Amino acid sequence: MGPLSEIVPIIRHLAAGETLFAAGDETRGFFMVRTGRVRLVRFGGDGRETALFTAGPEERFAEASLFAERYHCDAIALSEAVVACFPKAASLALLGDDATARLDLTADLARQVMTLRARLTVRDIRSARERVIAFLVAEASEDGRTIAFDGSLRDIAVAIGLTPEAFYRTLARLEAQGTISRKTGHIVLT
Amino acid sequence: MGPLSEIVPIIRHLAAGETLFAAGDETRGFFMVRTGRVRLVRFGGDGRETALFTAGPEERFAEASLFAERYHCDAIALSEAVVACFPKAASLALLGDDATARLDLTADLARQVMTLRARLTVRDIRSARERVIAFLVAEASEDGRTIAFDGSLRDIAVAIGLTPEAFYRTLARLEAQGTISRKTGHIVLT
């Protein structure tokens, strides 16, 4: 997982609903979800809750806290969860000392920016059909035709902002039209 | 504009439709749009074109190319455009020499990741009403109530993935219900 593997993270177990940090707290570092899900929320003046981001397994969150004094949102476990904490001091020290570490983190963030922008662009497409095709093209491997996926179709549906039903239907239609063909674990553009 | 202001960029003028770089080209560096719009696209085997990202004025793109050998999409000017090119060698050298520059760039990318994830989360909300409220809460300034905006409401509508009409209607309804109040240039949550 890059440069930060040199840091031994602190493992924390969270109960469902437990708060990891709250807005206004001094920043302690950033985190990675091991299991479960953690939601970042901001509370409006009236107590209204707005989700900023939900981190699932292997996803990092609060990276920007390395460069801020205080957290500006709350982190709450949605379910029972295990998170790895990368302390601010150790992370910054590593970034200051080790050129490789620095570039690795920077490169990783640059890649994230790229993929996030691509995902956001996919979301701009209203038509389910076109959105699915855009996703498939974006995810296609080297040959530009094959899309391999590890998880379930459900997960993909949610990732591109469609209900599973709408996604299933769209895939079925694309297959019927001969635009794609499906085998277990991967889809091929034709 | 952060650490990279120390680099004197190369200014390029592009005609509408002109290609800045193509997939497979050796990476030369990253870019910032000065005027016009540049679209990053990937071509499917059949010539189908899928947009990955569209960069407008003051937006950077292809930052990740600093850490890659070759571009993996095409950059094409949508309209006549002026772009600033930050050469790879100079950028990496600066990152290698100057600790402040490194942290600055990393911090900037971390912030981008944060805001992009927040935007993506807003898009997950189906209801126009709830999406607009989430956007307002996320954009609210210090006091958590006031949202100032420079551009047009249209631009906001597009940014959160709604048609201008849907956005106007939603704002009108929120105002009628007393959830918000509007004055020229800013909105207040009540």
Next chain:
DNA sequence: CGGGTAATTGAATATAGTCAAGGAAGGTGG
């Protein structure tokens, strides 16, 4: 003024969402 864009509202439509129900697949325990 006048031209252009933004803002606003109305009405009809289309499309994805929702609810529902059945089948397939995979895993667990007897």
Next chain:
DNA sequence: CCACCTTCCTTGACTATATTCAATTACCCG
């Protein structure tokens, strides 16, 4: 090895909601 359970996948029918098309008003800038 089978029964059972859970989750995913699939399809159908209906609905809700945002989009689309359209027409009017407000606003800014030359």
